[in-house]
Amino acid sequence: MACSTTSLLLALALLFVYLCHGSQAQLSPSFYNSTCPNVSSIVSSGVQQAQSNDTRILASLTRLFFHDCFINGCDGSILLDNSTSFQTEKDAVPNKNSVRGFEVIDSIKSSVESACPQTVSCADILALAAEASVNLAGGPSWSVLLGRKDGLVANITAAGNLPSPFDTIANLSAKFAAVGLNDTDLVTLSGAHTFGRAQCKFFSGRLANFNNTSSPDPTLNTTYLAVLNQSCPQGGNGSVLNNLDLTTPDTFDNKYYSNLLNHEGLLQSDQELLSTSGADTVPFVNNFASNQTAFFESFVQSMINMGNIPLPGGGEIRINCRQVNTNSSVNLDSKAGGDMGLDASM
Structure with missing residues (x-):
């Protein structure tokens, strides 16, 4: 009788976990093994083709995945255009004229649909594209x-x-915690700024009048400050792009953390990870700066953690990543209460 009671309690516990996580509990690397076995290679080929025409695209696709996952999980909502029912996330201030790579996802989706019609979600394509992008740039x-x-x-x-x-x-720590990610994830995922670009408007305030002090950010290396003043003069074009990593801007490596040690983090949110006295993030920066293997291992785990942010209930397999299927019954509350994403990397 005791054994039967224990089994019943275990079954109820497993059911509770399943109900809490919804489709989350079904995620598996083998999910498409029988229905679309070549999906990973199709996505990787599409990303590689895009890279041949645009060196920035690997960082952009990775960022696109971040900005999707931090809004109620990785459900492809950032890919949606405007509709009569909702306004696109592309128009949000952090995304407008900043996030890119939508045409690449469209092209990959078309290839996947040709091979496996109405089988693979746009959300999963974006997750695969991010992994392929990191790997093609030299990362894990x-x-x-x-x-x-x-x-x-x-x-x-x-x-x-x-x-x-x-x-x-x-x-930053509070925003990551709100989606179930900790300070290790914060430092690790910020390391994606080891490739890509950022516009002057996202850091020009550090160059001359930081926090209304009429002086530059004191945590900014003075030699690097002079370089940035040349690229982003006061009153200049705020959309000018600058390398997030001044040493290896298109390679996924650990140089981002070495730059922080030299006070050459481009964004305030980057340098804060090291320059905030007593911050829990400092040991991670020091470790990753000296040990690329440790960074890569942590990055893989943090990408999985982010990919596991609980999803809302419901959903579909979109035929067109930019719009819901015509027979969908749209629940306007299914994304209510969503939270945050990553910052200004390009």
Whole structure:
């Protein structure tokens, strides 16, 4: 009788976990093994083709995945265009004229649909594209957990709450914690700024009048400050792009952390990870700066953690990543209460 009671309690516990996580509990790297076995290679080939025409695209696709996952999980909501039911997340301040790579995802989706019609979600394609991008740039590879459904609505309000390049370490930590990620994930995922670009407007405040002091940010290396003043003069074009990593801007490596040790973090939110006295993030920066293997291993785990942010209920397999299927019953509350994403990397 005791054994039967124990089995019943275990079964109820497993059911509770399943109900709490919804489709989350079904994610598996083998999800498409029988229905679309070549999906990973199709996505990787599409990313590689895009890279041949655009060196920035690897960083951009990685960032696109971040900005999707931090809004109620990785459900492809950032890919949706405007509709009569909702406004696109692409118009949110952190995304507008900043996030890119949508045409690449469209092209890959078309190839996947040709091979496996109405089988693979846009959310999973984006997750695979991020992994392929990191690996093609010289970073680690990992088995992507798959089986997500595409969300039925976008949430521009939630997308407006992305962690900001102007955030303090306390704000960053709180925003990551709100989606179930810790300070290790914060430092590790910030390491994606080891490739890509950022516009002058996201850091120009550090160059001359930091926090209304009429002086530059004191944590900014003076030699690097002079370089940035040349690229981003006061009153200049705020959309000019600058390398996030001044040493190896298109390679996924650990130089981002070495730059922080030299006080050459481009964004305030970057340098805050090291320059905030007593911050829990400092040991991780020091470790990753000296040990690329440790960074790569942590990055893989943090990408999996981010990919596991609980998804809302419902969803579908979109035929077109930019719009819900015509027969969808859109639940306007299914994305309500969404939270944050990553900052201004390009």
